[in-house]
Amino acid sequence: MLRASADHNDVTVDLAGIRDATIDSGVPHGHALIALTDAVVLRDVDERQIAFGALVGAVGEQAAVRAAAVAGNFEMMNRLLDGIGVGAPPGAAPIAAEIGVSVW
């Protein structure tokens, strides 16, 4: 979906930035978004506070809350799909390679 939205909006993204937070993904405020996502998924209380504050500063409170909501949604979706045994969709291999991960 990231690739699809980037292509649609004529934005150049480096999907390796999904895997490696030191790489600039090309997504506006990508580092701040990833910092919050990491803190939330890894349940780091201290980092969460810092990262959320930084994200609010970068994109505004409404957008930061939306980012938080999206992370929550994918905690749900990840569990759901792993729990029923759905692996990577057909055609995911090239995208996975671009990110720098393997698929199952």
Next chain:
Amino acid sequence: MIELASAYTEGLDREWARMSASGTWWTGAQRVALAAAARAAREGDELPDVDLPAPAVEAAVRLSVDPHVDQAWVADLVARGLALEPYVEILAVVSRIAAVDTFLFAIGHQQRPLPDEGSHTEPTRELVAEATIQGAFVPTTGVPFPPTALTAVPPEGEALGDLHTVLYLSMFDMGDQALVRDDLSRIQIELVAARTSLLNDCGY
């Protein structure tokens, strides 16, 4: 503290009402207990003393803390008396409370207290005859992928759709690659989605 927009609070209210209502395979009281077990496991707390079959508790705990399960694990639950459809409902409840708890944690809110008690009304136990095993661990109506994941237990699919819309996008908006929601662009939304999934090592 961040004040949440009504769309979020109303969505969470609906989820809490669903949790405490009886479902297809579990009573509301059992669904609340499953959520409690899942939450305690994720927080590293002692599991609450719940009146649930052991395989159900095991499923709730495992799916909450490490959902990378395999066919053999699911088959073992079935062998010990947990049918696939009740498993699907457990997975749905556990997944949704993970979503809510993660969201509230992310914005610095306290966890929302679980309902004091749930309904004791008998579950409907409605089987979906069209749902069959089609490559997933559980029956689905159609090829297993996100829209069909919970089709063996339709009310859970509806619940998923509601919370998915509140937190991420409606199914209608999924095709809108130019969408901006609450000043967050689709590209930014998808970055968060992708990073979350990568960190969770989600196969999909």
